Amino acid sequence: MLQYPQEEPDFGVALSTSLVLFGFDGSDLQVLLAKSKRAPYEGALFLPSRYIAADDDLMLSARKMFKQLFGYEDPAMIEQLQAFGKVFRHPGGRVINVAHYALVRKSDFQASNWDENDMQWIPFSEVPDLAFDHNEIVQYAKERLKRRVKRRPVGFGLLPDKFTLGQLQNLYEIALGKTFDKRNFRKKLFKTTLLIDLDQKADGRAAGQHKGSQLFSFNKEKYQKMKIQGYDFVF
Amino acid sequence: MLQYPQEEPDFGVALSTSLVLFGFDGSDLQVLLAKSKRAPYEGALFLPSRYIAADDDLMLSARKMFKQLFGYEDPAMIEQLQAFGKVFRHPGGRVINVAHYALVRKSDFQASNWDENDMQWIPFSEVPDLAFDHNEIVQYAKERLKRRVKRRPVGFGLLPDKFTLGQLQNLYEIALGKTFDKRNFRKKLFKTTLLIDLDQKADGRAAGQHKGSQLFSFNKEKYQKMKIQGYDFVF
DNA sequence: TCAAAAGTGTTGGGGGTACACCCATGC
DNA sequence: GCATGGGTGTACCCCCAACACTTTTGA
Structure with a gap:
């Protein structure tokens, strides 16, 4: 039969997932x-x-691993990337890596048992040569993130609840790999009417945050409503 | 070990691919x-x-299946979609479907042994309830196609070498699910300077082709050159 | 006092969208 | 002759990009 030329499936494959x-x-x-x-x-x-x-x-496994790492269940965004086949060959047979990516607010958690696993955050633009085919996966994830950031307000899932426009602009510039004019950037974001001005100024200096600058939060509820009515976030 | 909590991979999985x-x-x-x-x-x-x-x-398997169906090797575009896990359960165990999609010029091939497999072309917008989880896959493929059509000139891979602007517009309207103004559509395409005016009028009526209308072809070489210089096709 | 980031308006150009009529061809 | 698609130009508006200086705060 053309559609399933092998009589029987070949049950000799194992699955892994990388995040x-x-x-x-x-x-x-x-x-x-x-x-x-x-x-x-x-x-x-x-x-x-x-x-x-x-x-x-597949997705559940990725989520379980996420929970193991961060202690909570629901990252701001989690999605499958795709299956990568050119993984290292385990002596026992073929392993297919179904990679996922997720966005986390670094302010939301504290590192726990990471030390014993030698885990560390590496800047987006400085990822070194990795083991296996993981550079290929990271590259693919970066492209996916770019697309998502442009067409959905996923960036806010990476920020703390209260953020400054400077932080937001930093994020967009790094994720998309280019710089923006400060005034134009602000106009563009305000036009969406999805930023809530908290009438509050930062009173300390978080990373990338200037003491005294205005704090905003993202109006998720409004975005949901607008989306239902056909609104399409485009950055 | 946190990264690989199971001691050993579980070699009880089989892979399939759908196109x-x-x-x-x-x-x-x-x-x-x-x-x-x-x-x-x-x-x-x-x-x-x-x-x-x-x-x-993975990709080679998809290409092999493509060749079986069409007799030639190189579709205008072929890409992995992602892995789908909620496939039917084979009595022998878990099957993961690594789905792909491809674009073909219908003018390029003739149906061969399709009859015996009851294969048929179904209009994009009229795909009925399918077996397994194939509706989910088709849906995912449609979204991917939309994105690609908007940001790359993949549409031309679906058209015959010589096509009319009417055909091209039909394609974009169906793929993106909206209609365009004829004059604006033409302006936009001409602005890319990637259409070659063949100084030739259609002399018969292919599907969607009006006798006497101007024929064009896509300047693939020019596109390659422009792409190298940073040009980004956006529809 | 110096450095770093916050904050703030205007202008010009390009691209997108809306819009209507005549012509060629097939049936 | 009638229906279907081919082919053509203009006007407006919105969005984007370019551009510079003052203020606040921390060090």
Whole structure:
């Protein structure tokens, strides 16, 4: 039969998932990486990864790993990237990596058992050579993030609840890889009417935040309503 | 170890791939579907699919299936969509479907052994309930196509070498799901300077083609050059 | 007092959208 | 002759890009 030329499926494959975790500390967009302790990649950095049991849901497995790392369940955004086949060959057979990416607010959690796994945040633009084919995955994730940032207000999921326009602009500039004029950037964002002016000024200096600058939050409810009515966020 | 909590990968999974094949006949964008002859989906339509051997490359498997169907190797565009996990459960175990999509020029090939497999082109907007989770895959493929059409000149890969502006407009309208003003559409396309006016008028009536209307072709070489110099096709 | 970021308006040009009529061809 | 699609120009508006100086705060 043309559609299924092999008589029987070949049940010799294992699944893994890697998570590309993007975090933002106010001035720097970063990717979470672990350090390998095993040959042949001893000492090299790689994406947090795990095997998926044969009967586990793909997305659920990715979410479980996320929870293990951060202690909470619902990242601002999590999505499958795609399946990567050119992974390292396990002696036991073929392993397919179904990679995901997620966005986290770095302000939302505290590192817990990361040290023992040698995990660290690496700036977006300085990701070194990684183990396995993880550079390819990170590259793909970056492209996906760019597309999403342009067409959906996902950027806000990376920021703390109260943020300054400076932080927001930093984020957009790093994610999209170009600079924007401050005045034009503000006009553009205000035009969406999705920013709530909190009538509050920053009283300390978080990363990328200037003491005394105006704080804003993102009007998620309004965005939901507008979306239903056909509004399309385009940056 | 946090990164790989299961000691060993679980080699009990099989891979399959489904192809979402988009074709265009000049007036209608279509998807290629086969008819199932087996329970529990007997009579239902589904995407052309095959199992992937455990040590086969994902993309290569998709290309092989493409060649089986069309007799030539290089579709205008072929890309992985993503892995779909909620596929039917084979009695032997878990099957993961790594779906792909491809664009074909319907003018480039002749149906061969399709009859015996009950394969047929179904209009883009009239895809019925499909077997397995294939509706989800088709839906995902449509979104991907929309994005690609907007940001790359992939539409031309669906058209015959010589096409009319009417055909091109049809294609864009169906793919993006909206209508365009004829004059504005032409202005926009001419502005790209990527259309070659063949100084030739259609002498018959292909689908969606009006006898006597001007024929154009796409200047692929010029596009390649412009792309290298940073040009970004945006429709 | 110096450095760094916040905050603030105007102008010009380009691109998008809206809009209507005549012509060529097939049936 | 009638229906269908081909082909053509103008006007307006909105959005984007370019552009510079003053103020606040921390060090």
